[in-house]
Amino acid sequence: MNNNPMEIGAPVQRLIGILVFLFPFLSLITPSGIGFSSIVFLLAFLCLPRKAWTALAAHWRDIRWVVAAFAFNLLLALACVLLRPETDLRFLDKPSRMLLGLSAAALVVLARPSRSTLWWGVTAGAVAALPFVAYQRVVLDVLRPGGFLNPITFGDLALVLCLVALAAAIDYRHSTRKAILPAAGAVAGLAAMIVTGTRGGWVALALAAILFLTYARLLKSRRVRLLVVGSFALFASTFFIPATGMAQRVGQGIYDVQTWMDGGSAFTNVGIRLELWSGARYLIEEKPLFGRDPAAVREGLRHMVEQGRLQDVVLAPDHLHNDALQALATGGVFGLAAWIGILAAPFAFFARALGRGAYRGETPLSPRAAQLFAPALAGMLVVLGYFSFGLTEVIFWSLKGSMFYALMVFLLMGFCLNAKATMENPHG
Secondary structure, X not given: OOOOHHHHOHHHHHHHHHHHHXXXXXXXXXXXXXXXXXXXXXXXXHHOHHHHHHHHHOOHHHHHHHXXXXXXXXXXXXXXXXXXXXXXXXXXXXXXHHHXXXXXXXXXXXXOOOHHHHHHHHHHHHHHHHHHHHHXXXXXXXXXXXXXXOHHHHHHHHHHHHHHHHHHHHHHOOOHHHHHHHHHHHHHHHHHHHHHOOOXXXXXXXXXXXXXXXXXXXXXXXXXXXXXXXXXXXHHHXXXXXXXXXXXXXXXXXXXXXXXXXXXXXXXXXXXXXXXXXXXXXXXXXXXXXXXXXXXXHHHHHHHHXXXXXXXXXXXXXXXXXXXXXXXXXXXXXXXHHHHHHXXXXXXXXXXXXXXXXXXXXXXXXXXXXXXXXXXXXXXXXXXXXXXXXXXXXXXXXXXXXXXXXXXXXXXXXXXXXXXXHHHOOOO
């Protein structure tokens, strides 16, 4: 079977490359960039359904578990709609669109655009996001700026762009001039997260540091090591710069926890979360197998407030501020399995790809091996980031947060599959 990109024509190939660039670039600086990208990827796929599907089907053994995880997520939502009279069809929106994000991987495998289209889009998106929220913070005096998103989601996605840019730097380790661009993207994304004041990304940075250290022996590039160390050092330095407010938020968080544990008011950012998690435990114990509708979860919290078992601060949020608890409360053990699946299956895919790129008898970061290494590492960082965000936030609550994850994962999977094909058949 021939997957030569010339079969679809050079104009179509260039168009798909532009779509890959536009997705990360538009995600944070426009109100509908993520949704626009998801729709256009799907429409482009529908214009080339047979060729795109045939190109992707050749890699079925590599992607089957990832596809199964997203499909199970959709099937669970469908079961909830069919079995719960109170659940409407809107419950299918996110899981269905996330699965349809597979169209992005199919187009990448078919058209084989350069990885640089994604790297430059990520870099441009991060660099553009920083002045966007900085203007809101400095000029408009918005304490927690978030652009067209809420501050937490904006900060989380900005950090994802930062981490992907760090991985992208591996592709440019031999060129100082080219390495400056992903370096700027990494710094800009990190700075944008800091400006939003979100604390959910701190755990993600810690896990990312562990991942980088785990593969440090493979990063045989002084430029890459300096970039990685410099990025994490930049973040650490913000704790000692009063203007960033980072140290103050750490202290405030500790105080909030102590106040809640002493039986004081839960009317704080951390206190609300602790009170929600306390209430979620009782709701999950009542219906551990199938959970209940999100509206019923809120009603259950309201009932506990009326009984005096919870403080009324739990009535304000729309969700439980923890992805695992939200999945358990609304889907029971099956919901938890679905959440774990859409994280674990992609992570396993990228981990296998990373090992393949590092240990196939080549120099770990030779040009050929790096083709697989960089997108695989980026994919692992995206999944780790979303797992970390979900510890204190329901990052999959919003459609934009969910679609950003699905599209970024599937795009990186497509580039991994292309790199794998090149390594196995370099003359094909």
